[in-house]
Amino acid sequence: MATDTQATAPAHVDERAVVRHLKAGIVYAAIGVLLAAGALAFLGGDRETVFTLDRTLTDASWTLPTLPTVIAMAAVVAACGAWMLLGLRRGLFKLASAIAVAAIVFALISWSVSEPGMVFRAESILAGAVFLSLPFIFGALSGVVCERSGVINIGIEGQFLMGAFTGVLVANITGNVYAGMLGAMLAGALTTMLLAMLSTKYQVNQVVVGVILNLLALGFTSFMYDQLKKTEGYNSAYGVPSNALDGIGLGFLADIPLVGPVLFAQNIFVYVGLVAVFVVWFLLFRTRWGLRTRSVGEHPAAADSMGVAVNRLRFWNVTAAGLVSGFGGAFFTLANSLAFTKNMTAGLGFVALAVMIVGRWNPLGVLAGALIFGFASQMAEYLDVAGNSIVPGPFLQMLPYVVTLVVVAGLIGRAKAPAADGVPYNPGDK
């Protein structure tokens, strides 16, 4: 007995078969040609792109002639396009796309920092990219915990606002910025508790609840902001020491070229964020709680039949996820040493949702996705501040969102959500 009944495997489409990708090939080839033509038309032959390590080895710099660099990158893009048009092995398509996208990005960076007097400050920009990726990390981690438990949390934006506001308020009242962080976490958790209760006990549509909670948080924090403006001392900027771990042994690490400024001379929020990524990953994939959480998000009836209390677990998970997104809210005020202003989160909570999907509901993927968005935001800011770039400033503000679209549509493709994501569970369901 127990003979496996699959005598032969089903016929797969051959991974090594050569396939043509007409649309993608034409698009990439056209981008390559346009890039080269544009460079020839608008880039002077004397332009140079300078890369420096601006914090550790201030005299080190590398100079590339801009025009040949851009044209070489354009050639790479066009070659990838041609490769797709001629046909390539199925498994290599993603590789070709990734190479083409990387070449486009490198060409655009080279071009845009080639203005006279501009240099690419590698350490500042990368350190800033890590810092700016934080709201995405916290928001997406909160989303991962919720959706892995089977509850859609599109209220991250609202939790950010509540956390940002409460963080400053509590810091002002207590005079302690760390108390402010705790306050932000609790505010986030109280907000998600409402979502948790409505989606488990009352089985309300979770998307509707999330939208309403966002509007509620926006209205509430805006109203409170107006009220508190009248009195001094409730909404003053409070910040954390920007190099909080200085003096406890990271000093020499911070002097390592490139790695030092990016990883070892950062705001305390950065360390919390990076640790949180690995902690959530470990909890989800290596602990009893994680196994049960994932089972509840994939197949709640299976979990129920094994004695897991589905709705209770969902309730507490969603509530706990609010701690993370509330802390992410404190980024906007406390980490940036800013006072609260109306709608200061500017939709980043929604981008965090996109990061969660780009990261395929996995904390490590979330980290990678968040860094891409952080880098895009940082580049936009850098070029905008530098002021003399070829692209107007407001236009650059769109960059992170354009990157969202390109990455989600072009490279990630269809990501698979947990099977029971957003589906209320009724005991007795099949």
Added chain:
Amino acid sequence: MRLELKGLTKKFGSFTADDDIDLTVEPGQIHAVLGENGAGKSTLMNMLYGILKPTSGEILIDDEPVAFSGPGDAIAAGIGMVHQHFKLVGPFSVADNVQLGREHTRGAGVLSARAARRAVLDVSEQYGLRLDPDAICEDLPVGVQQRVEIVKALSGPRTELLILDEPTAVLTPAEIGELLDIMRSLAEAGTSILFISHKLKEVQAVADTVTVIRRGKVVAELEPTASETEMASAMVGREVSLTVDKTPAEPGEPSLEISGLTVVGETGVKVLDGLDLTVRAGEIVGLAGVEGNGQTELARAVLGLIRPDAGTIAVDGRRVDRDSPAQRIERGLGYIPEDRARDGLINEFTVAENIVLNQYRDRPFAKGGVIDAAAIRRRAEESIAEFDIRTQGPAEPASSLSGGNQQKVVIAREFSRPRRLLVAAQPTRGVDVGATEFIHSRLVTERDTGTGVLLISSELDEIYALADRIAVIYNGRIVGEVGPDTPREVIGRLMVGAEPDGAETEAADSAAVADFDAESPAAPDTATTDDDANGGDRDH
């Protein structure tokens, strides 16, 4: 374990799902519970497993009354359950599925993968259920998934009673044979088994006692030696005929010709792989095969719901592969979908509206784009009478009907316009014995009027009862076309992709278990009396 149910009753509002059920399972006994869909079997098992709370009555384990507040309590009391719809988390490994809810940890809630793997191997060795603890469940064949479910049920702290709810519905004949062997050896080892089923042959093959439930009441206690007709009559409550009367077919011109049909699925697997099949007018071609070998895609491609990647489809000699489903229906294609709820009916619509769904645009049901409600009601009333649809009236929503009557609505609709070809996918799935009888006779009548019928069914019994010719599908290809009197084990071998001539020894082995009705050589000492009970009505 000795399990006793006394006067167990479950009411949902005014509806009584189970009414005063008495039942006793002795230690080491296989106790079959037979009943039609909706008879209250699943409700009964859900009460036993703590998912539902009984309205009244009591459950006694070894003469002690017990009350379960959830499945956890039932597991702790020694009850394991294999659900009809597998409760496996697809992306999890076998070990993770088995340990869910009673995880092996190294303290502080950190999982120990090694202990979990060890535990699965221990149980699978103890009971001879071979499993790879690291395999991902959704990648496993259904039969192996069921083995995971059984190991899961046996992995409780002390499982002494196993509930198997319709365990054979999704299995191949070979897998069914294996399962019945496993059940026998478990029972020998002292485990009590409650076996829920509506498949009479299997019940005869393994059960020690049979309890028949109809409309929530125990209507008969039978010995497994009772004949199939006796059991079926007890289930339905009237005399039923299990054989279909039909004359030899008179095949005419081809009404469906499929050649080289290829459909590539989402994951790059060819779900249909150069499939060739011809159905002639006036014959029923039975398509046998384990579910998931391309039957669904074939039916949907013939109707036009999926566009094939290669190959042609011709109805009555004219190619239709570029036509929309509406145009194909216009050409005379009738279609009974396998998933009634998704493709067959609009649940919120009335019975009448569902009956004219394929011709509401035509006269006399619509004039100048305006629906003629009276004409539709007249047609619905005729169909309700003709097809014996049990409904309170044509204006009732389709969702209020039972599964069998919903299926009759689908059939009434498909039979209400002239057709040349009928594709019937799982036409009696979830339909009770009485309605099955009716649907089968209508399919034969249909054939006799000169329609080509493609019958797609995962029930070999149904194929044998109706088909004039049997085609076997495996991995998206037709691997054999045989006559209706071909022995079961030959088809069983074809269904799993083995050589039909049985040249390989492994194929011969699986054939031995495939035919579970015959005494299996692997378990010569079983206490069942299946051989004499079944000798009479075999097809070969």
